[in-house]
Amino acid sequence: EDKVVQSPLSLVVHEGDTVTLNCSYEVTNFRSLLWYKQEKKAPTFLFMLTSSGIEKKSGRLSSILDKKELFSILNITATQTGDSAVYLCAVGPYNTDKLIFGTGTRLQVFP
Amino acid sequence: GAVVSQHPSRVICKSGTSVKIECRSLDFQATTMFWYRQFPKKSLMLMATSNEGSKATYEQGVEKDKFLINHASLTLSTLTVTSAHPEDSSFYICSAWTGVDTQYFGPGTRLTVL
Numbered sequence: 001e002d003k004v005v006q007s008p009l010s011l012v013v014h015e016g017d018t019v020t021l022n023c024s025y026e027v028t029n030f031r032s033l034l035w036y037k038q039e040k041k042a043p044t045f046l047f048m049l050t051s052s053g054i055e056k057k058s059g060r061l062s063s064i065l066d067k068k069e070l071f072s073i074l075n076i077t078a079t080q081t082g083d084s085a086v087y088l089c090a091v092g093p094y095n096t097d098k099l100i101f102g103t104g105t106r107l108q109v110f111p
Numbered sequence: 112g113a114v115v116s117q118h119p120s121r122v123i124c125k126s127g128t129s130v131k132i133e134c135r136s137l138d139f140q141a142t143t144m145f146w147y148r149q150f151p152k153k154s155l156m157l158m159a160t161s162n163e164g165s166k167a168t169y170e171q172g173v174e175k176d177k178f179l180i181n182h183a184s185l186t187l188s189t190l191t192v193t194s195a196h197p198e199d200s201s202f203y204i205c206s207a208w209t210g211v212d213t214q215y216f217g218p219g220t221r222l223t224v225l
Binding site for chain 2: 034036041042043044045048088097098099101102103104106
């Protein structure tokens with residue numbers, strides 16, 4: 001059965017800290033891994049990763065994929081209170097348009 | 112970027128009534144739209160995959176007669192919750208597939224059934 005596991009489930013940090021969120025997966029015929037940020041409404045897209053070892057970066061956020069070890073990490077440096085959200089990892093298999101979501105990591109950043 | 116809208120954003124209804132939720136892709140055509148349900152502090156649960164002009168494909172455990180999905184055009188899909196009950200109260204989110212790899216999500220609809 002395909003599954004996506006995220007850790008930790010929740011994280012509480014102070015502004016300025018750096019955090020690393022983990023996502024491991026077991027999926028038949030992997031196509032892509034996506035990271036989303038969800039605040040009070042629907043998820044917003046952050047990154048899509050398809051190749052191992054190539055870091056994607058956007059401001060203070062970066063992510064990398066390891067297709068051999070079947071995991072990805074999302075790094076956030078110099079965290080701000082606006083980074084507080086649930087971060088969702090999703091994996092897309094080749095044979096379908098569906099995404100399989102992990103349970104998410106709830107990040108809380110305090111001033 | 113791709114924009115997906117949902118309407119209404121919030122609805123409160125009485126038990127036994129039906130509620131229709133619309134999902135529109137505003138600046139692109141979506142051959143495939145997805146409907147998710149999300150309970151508080153839980154992840155997204157895929158309910159069904161909606162393809163334009165054909166019947167929706169429902170996930171295991173999702174009642175197709177209760178959650179009617181129609182994908183009448185390349186920019187519009189609707190989810191109708193029929194004979195709603197309090198246990199149907201949830202956050203319903205649609206997404207549209209651009210034809211590449213990324214799904215873009217609508218803002219969600221919070222349904223409360225009294």
